[in-house]
Amino acid sequence: MTTMLEAIxxxxxYGPNPVLDGLDLRVEEGEIVVVLGANGAxxxxxxxxxxxxxxxxxxxxxxxxxxxxxRPDVRAKLGLGHIPEGRGTFPFLxxxxxxxxxxxxxxxxxxxxxxxxxxxxxxxxxxxxxxxLSGGEQQMLAVARALMARPxxxxxxxxxxxxxxxxTAALFGQIEHINKQFGTSMxxxxxxxxxxxxxxxxxxxxxSGSVVLSGRADxxxxxxxxxxxxxxx
Amino acid sequence: MNAIAAxxxxxxxxxxSGARPxxxxxxxxxxxLALLIVAAYLPFGVSISGLVNLQQVIYIAIAIMSLNLxxxxxxxxxxxxxxxxxxAAYATALLVMKAGWSHWAALPVAVLLSFVLGVLTGxxxxxxxxxxxxxxxxxxxxxFPTVPVKFTAQTGGTPGMNVNPLAAPESWxxxxxxFGYWVLLAGLxxxxxxxRNVIDSRIGRSLIAVRDHxxxxxxxxxxxxxxxxxxxxxxxxxxxxxxxxxxxxxxFVSPHDFSVLLAIYLLVGMAIGGSGTLIGPxxxxxxxxxxxxxxxxxxxxxxxTPLIYGAALILILLxxxxxxxxxxxxVARRITxxxxxxxxxxxxxxxxxxxxxxxxxxx
Amino acid sequence: MVLFIQRLxxxxxxxxxxxxxxxxxxxxxxxxxxxxxxxxxIAMLCTFIVWQLAGGGxxxxxxxxxxxxxxxxxAFGAGLERFVIRPFEKADHLRQSMVTMxxxxxxNALAGYLFTLDVQRLASPFPVGRxxxxxxxxxxxxxGSIIVLILVAIALRVLFAKTRIGLAMTGAAMNPTSAQLLxxxxxxxxxxxxxxxxxxxxxxGAMVAPDLFLxxxxxxxxxxxxxxxxxxxxxxxxxxALVGGVLIGVIQALAGGYVSFIGTQLQLAVAFAAIxxxxxxxxxxxxxxxxxxxx
Numbered sequence: 001m002t003t004m005l006e007a008i009x010x011x012x013x014y015g016p017n018p019v020l021d022g023l024d025l026r027v028e029e030g031e032i033v034v035v036l037g038a039n040g041a042x043x044x045x046x047x048x049x050x051x052x053x054x055x056x057x058x059x060x061x062x063x064x065x066x067x068x069x070x071r072p073d074v075r076a077k078l079g080l081g082h083i084p085e086g087r088g089t090f091p092f093l094x095x096x097x098x099x100x101x102x103x104x105x106x107x108x109x110x111x112x113x114x115x116x117x118x119x120x121x122x123x124x125x126x127x128x129x130x131x132x133l134s135g136g137e138q139q140m141l142a143v144a145r146a147l148m149a150r151p152x153x154x155x156x157x158x159x160x161x162x163x164x165x166x167x168t169a170a171l172f173g174q175i176e177h178i179n180k181q182f183g184t185s186m187x188x189x190x191x192x193x194x195x196x197x198x199x200x201x202x203x204x205x206x207x208s209g210s211v212v213l214s215g216r217a218d219x220x221x222x223x224x225x226x227x228x229x230x231x232x233x
Numbered sequence: 234m235n236a237i238a239a240x241x242x243x244x245x246x247x248x249x250s251g252a253r254p255x256x257x258x259x260x261x262x263x264x265x266l267a268l269l270i271v272a273a274y275l276p277f278g279v280s281i282s283g284l285v286n287l288q289q290v291i292y293i294a295i296a297i298m299s300l301n302l303x304x305x306x307x308x309x310x311x312x313x314x315x316x317x318x319x320x321a322a323y324a325t326a327l328l329v330m331k332a333g334w335s336h337w338a339a340l341p342v343a344v345l346l347s348f349v350l351g352v353l354t355g356x357x358x359x360x361x362x363x364x365x366x367x368x369x370x371x372x373x374x375x376x377f378p379t380v381p382v383k384f385t386a387q388t389g390g391t392p393g394m395n396v397n398p399l400a401a402p403e404s405w406x407x408x409x410x411x412f413g414y415w416v417l418l419a420g421l422x423x424x425x426x427x428x429r430n431v432i433d434s435r436i437g438r439s440l441i442a443v444r445d446h447x448x449x450x451x452x453x454x455x456x457x458x459x460x461x462x463x464x465x466x467x468x469x470x471x472x473x474x475x476x477x478x479x480x481x482x483x484x485f486v487s488p489h490d491f492s493v494l495l496a497i498y499l500l501v502g503m504a505i506g507g508s509g510t511l512i513g514p515x516x517x518x519x520x521x522x523x524x525x526x527x528x529x530x531x532x533x534x535x536x537x538t539p540l541i542y543g544a545a546l547i548l549i550l551l552x553x554x555x556x557x558x559x560x561x562x563x564v565a566r567r568i569t570x571x572x573x574x575x576x577x578x579x580x581x582x583x584x585x586x587x588x589x590x591x592x593x594x595x596x
Numbered sequence: 597m598v599l600f601i602q603r604l605x606x607x608x609x610x611x612x613x614x615x616x617x618x619x620x621x622x623x624x625x626x627x628x629x630x631x632x633x634x635x636x637x638i639a640m641l642c643t644f645i646v647w648q649l650a651g652g653g654x655x656x657x658x659x660x661x662x663x664x665x666x667x668x669x670x671a672f673g674a675g676l677e678r679f680v681i682r683p684f685e686k687a688d689h690l691r692q693s694m695v696t697m698x699x700x701x702x703x704n705a706l707a708g709y710l711f712t713l714d715v716q717r718l719a720s721p722f723p724v725g726r727x728x729x730x731x732x733x734x735x736x737x738x739x740g741s742i743i744v745l746i747l748v749a750i751a752l753r754v755l756f757a758k759t760r761i762g763l764a765m766t767g768a769a770m771n772p773t774s775a776q777l778l779x780x781x782x783x784x785x786x787x788x789x790x791x792x793x794x795x796x797x798x799x800x801g802a803m804v805a806p807d808l809f810l811x812x813x814x815x816x817x818x819x820x821x822x823x824x825x826x827x828x829x830x831x832x833x834x835x836x837a838l839v840g841g842v843l844i845g846v847i848q849a850l851a852g853g854y855v856s857f858i859g860t861q862l863q864l865a866v867a868f869a870a871i872x873x874x875x876x877x878x879x880x881x882x883x884x885x886x887x888x889x890x891x
Contacts, residue, residue: 051777076779088774090767100760101767105779109760149779310690357872361879364631364689368827369875372868375820379865493820497633497697504694536709543702547695551683554691 004029004185005050005062005080005153012049012056013209019045020056021209025187027153029063032179032186034196034217036230037206043189044085046206047155050187051075051082063152077105081151085158087142091131095122098130098141102148115144118174136167140174147178156188160195168192172199193230197221272418276411284414285482290518291417292478295424297502297514299471302428303464304508308444310363312496313354313370316377317347317469319491321476323381323388326396326486331387336399336481344473351469355462374496378488393487396480413481420474429511431467440464505549507556516557520545598731603853604846609738610821611845616745616800617815617822618829618837619752623793626832627769627786630681630692632793634699636819638676639797640812641703642669644711646802647718647810658721658802665798673794674787681790682783708812720806741803748799749838752792756834765789817864821845824871829883836883843882844870 103109401412502517650661722740829836
């Protein structure tokens with residue numbers, strides 16, 4: 001296995017006080033990795049630093065290339081997808097146009113049939129404006145839109161946020177399916193430790209901007225500390 | 234347009250107060266008094282054209298203050314100030330020349346007319362804000378200069394009309410220009426004191442509240458609608474005073490004087506002086522009156538004057554984002570130390586909706 | 597009846613011109629939330645370039661001159677964004693708009709200095725002549741400029757709705773961060789938006805000048821009408837801008853023609869009074885989406 005994404009000594013934040021303090025993190029090719037942590041632990045900041053939305057110190061490697069100094073749009077062209085917090089769909093554009101924009105960096109920006117198969121509800125709503133979709137549908141759109149660029153590596157920021165439990169379960173099923181079928185490596189930031197660890201191979205636990213615990217997903221699921229902190233039992 | 238500007242407003246207006254050593258507390262008013270005495274003495278040391286320029290500085294400064302009242306305090310932008318000024322100026326000119334009133338009798342009428350126009354044009358502010366509101370005020374600015382042309386028989390139309398000077402009392406033994414200058418200077422001091430007290434008052438606090446948090450302001454019992462419209466009225470009333478001063482200074486009115494260009498120059502002056510400070514407008518006015526002359530003197534082609542003017546504006550915006558007033562407030566804070574804690578009020582304490590997030594985003 | 601149609605046609609033509617300037621404003625406003633007060637002056641400068649290429653200077657065919665002027669406009673607009681506006685990226689819209697006021701003053705003076713303060717004539721790209729349809733007189737230039745500008749508006753609409761780059765511009769305008777995560781470079785889109793806006797301005801200038809005159813102040817009134825048209829159309833809509841422009845042009849021509857009190861002096865006032873009323877009744881404009889505060 002080769003390493004798809006690697007952060008070495010990553011520090012970043014807003015203003016003078018860094019949120020991340022020398023973070024190390026790795027995602028192997030084809031792997032799903034979960035980042036757990038309380039509010040304010042630095043999960044969203046980690047993703048933002050990885051995709052270049054905020055600057056920082058340290059090194060970010062994508063498939064062996066140093067992308068630490070690249071702009072976010074350049075990282076996207078190199079195959080790094082990022083579904084941001086709040087999904088970032090374009091509310092006034094139609095579902096189709098959102099997808100086309102997702103395919104901005106690839107040749108065939110009209111190849112959305114494969115995603116319509118995976119998310120049939122999006123096919124039904126293809127002419128509607130994204131703003132008229134429900135929360136779950138918007139999340140599906142955000143995932144499908146990011147996949148339009150056929151990223152090698154996908155960052156997902158709390159895909160379960162604001163979704164009903166049933167919808168969340170279905171979405172995680174689809175995410176797992178995408179990973180299996182297309183081999184897309186994924187780094188998922190989540191509050192829902194139970195569901196996310198079940199589809200992941202490994203996980204990191206973040207506290208005040210550093211990794212305090214990491215390991216195989218099944219080990220983390222059995223870890224007492226994790227159970228108390230994130231699984232509520 | 235944010236809380237930073239508002240807190241600097243405080244520094245500027247309260248440089249003289251708070252728990253500071255007696256000497257410093259006394260030094261600052263003494264400084265102002267000295268400045269005022271020098272200003273009042275100027276008619277005896279400055280040429281007539283120099284005095285006219287100073288009068289222009291005074292009324293343009295007040296006009297910029299009126300914009301500041303709207304923009305710096307209430308968060309609204311107006312491109313309509315030229316119309317309020319023009320209305321008062323024409324009212325004064327017509328009352329003096331056609332109805333035979335004295336300048337003094339025309340003053341309250343002119344101010345009242347502008348106030349009414351301001352309230353009327355402030356009404357849209359109840360429904361729209363920002364750029365759209367700015368463009369409704371722009372409409373007033375564009376419409377106004379066409380009105381005197383329509384009524385050429387009464388107003389003299391495009392060429393304009395002459396107005397008798399404001400005569401100095403004979404017993405004083407001074408020229409009309411010197412007298413006019415004193416009158417304007419007194420007006421400026423009066424406006425300064427009133428505006429400063431308004432900012433400090435309950436009204437001022439509700440203004441800032443309306444600007445920062447409309448819904449919150451509502452819940453604590455401030456009538457947002459009335460406040461907004463009154464700010465427009467007050468701003469226009471100040472412009473009414475400016476219009477009257479324009480007539481006193483120039484003894485002439487023409488539609489061209491009150492074109493939308495005047496309103497734009499005022500906005501430029503506000504940017505240069507810095508919105509949200511009391512002293513800023515004076516620097517803005519100094520720039521507007523003297524910069525074209527200064528540019529002419531350094532030997533540039535007169536054709537290029539506006540080019541240098543525009544470049545200077547852009548540079549100042551780049552280098553001094555808070556304007557000259559903001560810079561001075563910063564310097565004042567360095568010298569006198571931060572405002573005493575008892576003086577911290579709503580504006581400084583209120584979270585800033587437009588600027589940096591006051592709490593870091595969810596990580 | 598003939599007079600009515602004549603006024604309608606005249607109003608339509610000026611309306612299309614207003615609408616086109618409004619389009620140039622909307623191009624920049626959509627991308628940045630910035631009202632570019634220099635739009636008209638940029639157009640005027642480009643029209644002088646057209647005049648240099650075609651009329652006074654090099655004597656090239658007018659169509660070549662117009663294309664040259666538009667190319668110059670594109671480069672000039674793009675350069676302004678990159679070198680003058682970009683440093684103010686983080687500033688609020690009031691300050692950015694002030695910068696464009698500085699540009700307004702500067703460009704106006706520059707054109708007078710480089711070219712001339714005298715009023716010049718510019719040839720029309722359309723043949724000289726007119727149709728007389730039952731008493732209604734329509735010059736070829738009038739019809740030609742209406743058609744060209746409407747075609748340009750349609751082309752812009754297609755650009756933004758259908759093409760990769762247009763969609764990227766729309767996306768970057770709506771949510772720059774999100775667009776950037778998808779591989780769009782928002783800064784490049786801004787440069788492009790300013791370039792297109794200026795090129796469009798050049799075309800409008802070349803359509804206006806043969807009707808009126810060529811001078812450093814030719815675009816100022818037009819800019820005001822353009823702003824009004826843009827607001828009427830909702831600030832963010834290309835179709836709205838054009839329709840807003842036509843409405844203003846027609847209202848102005850009819851009101852000025854039929855209400856003798858209004859005459860020529862108050863035409864301007866009537867047009868703006870109409871805008872005030874529309875904004876009071878429908879604050880988001882005729883074609884606007886629900887207002888999202890940007891200032």
